[in-house]
Amino acid sequence: MKLCFISSFPPSKGNLAEYGFYLIKEFKKSKLFDSIVVLANQSNSKKEERIGKLKIIRCWKQDDFFLPFRILYRIWKENPDIVHFNLHMMNWGKSKVVNFLGAVTPLLTKILLRKKVVITLHNIVEAVDLEKMNLKKNFLIEIGTYLATKSLLSVDKVIVTLDFFKRILVKKYKAKNIVTIFHGTFGKKVKRINLNSNKILAFGFWREIKNLPLLIEAFSDLKKKYKNLELIVAGSSHPYFPNYLEEIKKKYKKVKGIKYLGYVPEKKLDKVFKSSFLIVLPYLTGVGTSGVVHLGVSYGKPIIASDIPQIVETTKEEKFKVIFFKNNDKEDLKKQIEWILKNRKKVRKIVEENLKISAKNSFSQISKKYLSLFKSLIS
Structure with a gap:
């Protein structure tokens, strides 16, 4: 099986890059995948690199209005069996328009390229206090976020990291394709507990x-x-x-x-x-x-x-x-x-x-x- 994974990725910082790194680290160990392609955001590293069965292609950047086309083109070229988007609602930059375009990209992947599409959705607008983020609610934002979320929920499977998110999405959007998989810890990183520091x-x-x-x-x-x-x-x-x-x-x-x-x-x-x-x-x-x-x-x-x-x-x-x-x-x-x-x-x-x-x-x-x-x- 060939997996295409779309996410921010180290050495890029933030925006789920670390989560993507640790998940791919585990996927690489699996015999399920013959190859894994990560479509990552651009950074100072090489535009394309291969590490065993993992290939990293840095083909998109934030706040780019052509972002959907760049991602769709690469997915078409790589021809994977499954496409997995690792997202949150402001994943694609500061621009509200670009974030909306990014939100409809998974659905376009399913419709235009006829691929099985999975999304890991790390947050939802309904669970965020917009006022504390200095975002004022208005009609356009409410319509935009509703349509963006509806689009995200139209793929094959949507993974959320809390049942709390799932309950909200099921109640508001009547979604039936949501699965909860917890965020994941880093295992037990210490042999002895040390609380002696100040x-x-x-x-x-x-x-x-x-x-x-x-x-x-x-x-x-x-x-x-x-x-x-x-x-x-x-x-x-x-x-x-x-x-x-x-x-x-x-x-x-x-x-x-x-x-x-x-x-x-x-x-x-x-x-x-x-x-x-x-x-x-x-x-x-x-x-x-x-x-x-x-x-x-x-x-x-x-x-x-x-x-x-x-x-x-x-x-x-x-x-x-x-x-x-x-x-x-x-x-x-x-x-x-x-x-x-x-x-x-x-x-x-x-x-x-x-x-x-x-x-x-x-x-x-x-x-x-x-x-x-x-x-x-x-x-």
Whole structure:
């Protein structure tokens, strides 16, 4: 079987590139595929490269009005058995028009090229707080997002990462082709749990909705009481907001004990996560299930997060234990961090349970569900 996988892909950063990388890493191990072609976004790497049965073709870029034609042409040329799109609703750039064109591309693949099409849809508009993302609702946006979602749901199978998303789509769009496959963890990444550090880790691609100022201000207050406390901010600015972190650094340059690491490549993840004792997600809203939560449980670290629906539902469905604070409430965040600092024995039990669940929901396990779905489509 030949698979064509459309996704952002490393060394590109963000926009599901890391998720695509880990999923393809597992697919490559399967005997189901004779060859895998990744149609990736353009980056500084080679336009085309081959690694064993994997071929990576960098044929599209964000905010390109010709994006559907470039992708359709490559799919036609490669002639795969199954086409798999790895998407979220703003996958194709900042332009609303280009994102709409990207959203109809999977359906065009099914109709024009007569291919079996699968989509992994990582978020849905109905589950996002648009106001907190500075997006005002209007008639055109509502019609556009409805038609885009309807188009996405018209392919052979749509995979969502939460039953929470599935329930919304079934109720609003009467969809009958939706399957839930959890995001996937990175397995058990540690042999021993280590909670002896004084480093708080904030990790991700940073933008306004990630609410980093709230964490910095809470940290600044706690630092007066806990002198050895450190805050590690790992990850770069979000590709759509390239100056965000620089502005944060300027605003909080007087706060002592903060270290900014910038983008962290995969080979350095171990060091960053293992050297921390706590991970904090201070988000105002979410755009999907959090990859940082899945990294945190894999590395055996306690997690504090704002009580936004996407993370709350993730913990309910995947059975992870996360300590929540009231969204955008600095005092409650400080209270939960202090509880972690004072109750490390209790925290260890939480982490042990999370590690057990992480092993069951690893990428190697969830990839088997994808393979089973692909087989059913071909047969």
